[in-house]
Amino acid sequence: MTSTEGNVRRNNIYISKMPNEMSGNQLWPHFSKFGKVVMVRIESDVSDEYQRAFISFRDTGAASRVLRKKFHTVNGFRLPVFPIDNWNQPAADNACYCWPSDGKLNKTTDIAMPLNGSNMLSLNDDCLEIICASLNLRDQVRFANVCERFREVFTMFSKREYKTLQLDSIRKLTLGEKRDFFRLTGNNIEHIIGNIPMEVQDRVIQCMAVHCPNVKKLCLDDIPIMPDCFTRLMSSMTKLEELTWCERYYHDEFTESLQHLTKLRSLSVCGGSVFFTGKNIRLLVNVRELKLFSCKNLDTTNLIDACKALKDLTSLDIRRCLHISEIFYSNLNIYCKNLEVLKMSYPNVAFARVALLPKLKQFELLDYVPTGILDYAIFDALVQHKAKQLEVLKIVAKNALNSQHITLISKLKQLKVLFLANNDAVTDCALRKLSKLRQLEELTIRGCAKATSRGLLDLFKNCGKLHYINVQFCKNITCEFVKEATFVLKAEKSKRKMPLQLLVYGSSINYFALSLCHEYLATKRESFFEIVFHNSNPYLGLDDGVDVYDTWEGDCWIDEEDNTFSSLDSSDDFYFPLSEQYDDDLE
Template sequence: MSLFDVLELREYCRAALKMSSMLCLENITVTEASDKQNFVIKDKKAFTEDNVLVHNIFVYSIPKQFTEDDVRRYFTKFGEVASVRLVADKKKSRRAAPKVGFVNFSDPVSACRALVKTNHRLQGSRIGVKAGDSWNQPGADKTLGRMHTHDCNTASCSKKRKEKNVQEPPNIASEPQVEEAATAMTAIESATLNDLNVLSLNDDCLEMICGLLVLRDQIHFARVCQRFYDVFKMYCKREYKIFDLCKMSQMTLWEIRDFFRFAGEYIEHVAGNIPYKNRERIAEFIRSFCKNLKRISFDDSKMRPDCLKKLLRNFPDLVELHLHDCSLNDMSVQSLLHLKNLETLELSENYEVTGKFMGALAQLKTLNLYGCSNIQTTNLIEICKQMKNLKSLDIRRCERLSSHFFEKMPEHCKELEVLKMSCPDFPFERIARLPALKQLELLRSASFGGTSHTMLLTELAVHKADQLESLKILARNSLTSEHFTPISELKQLKTFFCASNRAIGDEALRKLSKLELLEELVIKGAVDITNEALLRLLQNCTRLHHLNIQFCKNISTKFIAEAIDILRKRKEKSKRPLTIFVYGTSIEDYELAVCPIYDSALKAGIIKVAFHALNLDLGINDEVDLYDIWDDGWLEDDDDFDETDEEDDGFYFPDSDMDEDDINLAYDVFGQIYPQNFDIMW
């Protein structure tokens, strides 16, 4: 089968899947706007977001003393009640635990009446009501199209199944619409099953078709029949070991639940932002279905400490946990203490964390506390004392640390190889005595470049000349000419980053040329360097494969031609091309485009010129904002730049319409939609 045939089959599959859930929410009139509302109304009937007719409603906050008969008597005034099921809410204390449950109406109109009433009181006690989940509605199978478990390897089997199980869609459209949809569906099925004979394709072809669909269409594909389900499972086994949560942004809760039911056993790493709507329900799906999870990376996914505790309870073998900007506090940290196999913990931008309780995670090897501005000195000392195997520590923007911590570091951090920190105003040269230090990153401080920093670089030259492999200084115009002498003595240095420092001129490059093992060099914004000095460095640093000279305005296209000549003459050919980032220099892309020397060297894998760079290309983490390394001189040609506004730096960030109190209030309200810690999956 050709690729064209596969693509054509994909379009038939897409059309069939869309037609199977025929009418989308655009065709339904919402009669009452509410953030809490999880249903829409058409013709006096309520429908879930999956267009499933609502018979079953979810009732919560029922006081403990009320029985199923009490609840039945109350809801009978809306219509005939088919069944009532109540259970105690696990969240509350045993002494006064309220109840939650389902009330199933015989008539959907009755269920709709109960849902549209906004204030329910059971013998004076207020209770909450929501539509039950799509999969808990009596018409769920009818809307979905029941997944069949018998053999469907041939078109004839599919035809028999179709004749046996075709059902009317929910009555949410006019008769002409239903007839038109049914006719179109029949035509598509006929073309697919008879002309193209989809089910006669082997599993590899079906898996290829599945891979061409977006995620929500893949879920619908898996629901069609047992064979498609098996194909999707094979696809998940390969493709969804690492799952990006952003792919769920346009999916309904039922589709999300089915994805984790189908693929959860194969997922080893979930990453990204959990959609705000139904966040705790989705966390529950991850907990229930992703039994083999080893890594979690949540970004801006705020959840209560008890929800986090419940989520992590099922993953005692977790190896990596990244919780960036998740509004954690010390109580949240207590939820992690059972993770005895955890090696990497990143809690960046969680401002309420003080470091309390964290020392109990003694097995950690990597700890990232970037932006945790309330970390206390005594707590961090205790952390370092307990974590004997800690190899990487990020304490950038931990502003409350005192000199006492840095004095104690060499004593307690004997295995620490990577240190990322903000530069304090007091002397901190003691970090040069860290026994195993190999990588050091210093984030800017207004006072960087003073006496204490000269002392630090001098101490590094004395104690780490044969050990330090990476030095990154993210501080604008922080270096002076005297700083390059001790830096040039760090003979094992492979990576050096010092963007936006005007002190880097030809003399500084002459000193840096002594670093024969240098592989990566970022001198972005060094406006005074010349072609000749840079070529001299290239001749001496024969292992260099990454060079960032953006906004070095004196560097011209001639440098590229002469650099190619140097690279060709080297006795030992590098396995990687020399990548040079040149945006803002005098090197023009159109000149390179017509240069045969460059074209030949590019094809030979000798050199590569790039004009734009991401944070990772700069050699820094994504969370570091550009204020840390921005150079005033780079904006000289911007007519709109106001030189009197030192804080702007050319950026504009509009103010939010909501203040912090509004945001907290909204979060508290939405968090009450479902009772905390209550498992409502049946």
């Protein structure tokens, strides 16, 4: 073949396994039979059994003739020959141009404008941009390579379209098209998300390093990246503000490569890397948000050093970091005087002193390995020290609360967000206690089987700021709540925040029952409600998608009536496909 992927003309080939006793001088005579050879380069390593040879021809026809045979015999040795990828072909800069049969590249200056004005170039830029927007990404890159004007149109289009780049969207592009894409759009990209296949990792990272100097957010996952590639990438992204790394091969050395990023404010390392101990976090003195979710080998001493060094740290996530010792929790209020958000797993040591954090506003406690009823100490401490300050409380612990916990929680008067999913302690009596939380805006009681419409209505009447309620899998929450809530919203229309968002998948509030509720239908035009029927979060944990309980081991919500997984039960009348996300459109 004359061309590689992406329409690149081949001039270069290589020999992957050439015996060490051979030299470049032995290759010249043989390959000169196919055309003019301009260069032969030999690469070898003392640890390798074979050498590698790279041969360049003056014209593409010669390389094409060589590649008609997979093996060539030179001086008695059988040598395998391959084309070099298009990245290393001399014609790679013209990768997306079309080559006519005569082998000469058409220049854009050769394009003839029809006298009748029917050529695309006669269209204004707005029309060309509409055409460009209708193309898939590969055709957009080719469109940009037609002529200088099309390139300018695509550049303007990309300033809006490609501020955020999903790496999956370029997966099917050839190497040359990937490079052209980054050349054209790189300066406009501010947010990169996704993963890079191993086979093209080095090339794509090279492109990102060269052409994407303005990236502010980088979220990479499932990438066992090489340290030198990571260092090269980070050295070029001097404007990076947020780095998220969801991969189990993150090393302590990677963190050291970030210390020159003076604008880095958020670092997230997730995925359970066994190579990460938190050793060099202390070097990132400008970081304010630190997420170390499921870092199983996080060392207590390194974490303490980091908290001491990061003076402006406002958010810390150490959920599923189960080997942190008591000394850290006992002195956290001294290390992190500016900490406002703390997310942690329930440890096997005393930790109530975290309630002494001077600026604590959000506290999330994850009991990943259920330990029974939670200790009262942390709740007593929160009531004593943070009753007038704590705004967000999320307790992710299945059936780990009782009525005494509820009583203590009801004393946190400034709570705006409360998450108490999957706890049988959340009864009507408990909801009436929680109705004392007059600042409450969001409530999640997902999977709380003993809560009923009556108890929820009593809470809703007393919490005038409440505008989000998650009652998914609460079988005792029925359309009666919607009916009665309608009267409350009518009476307090000028005071309440509208609409009231209800997540009802798995409850007894279903689409068909609502179609018979005249009170609800009468208020549809006034947008009192936004009812979400689909299962917005298939997990039973935090709203950000943490799979708190292993659903494969039976720790998920089960419909007691038919003993099947409710999320898979298509026979219930509340089930809807995902396409009906916000189907509050009953006719």
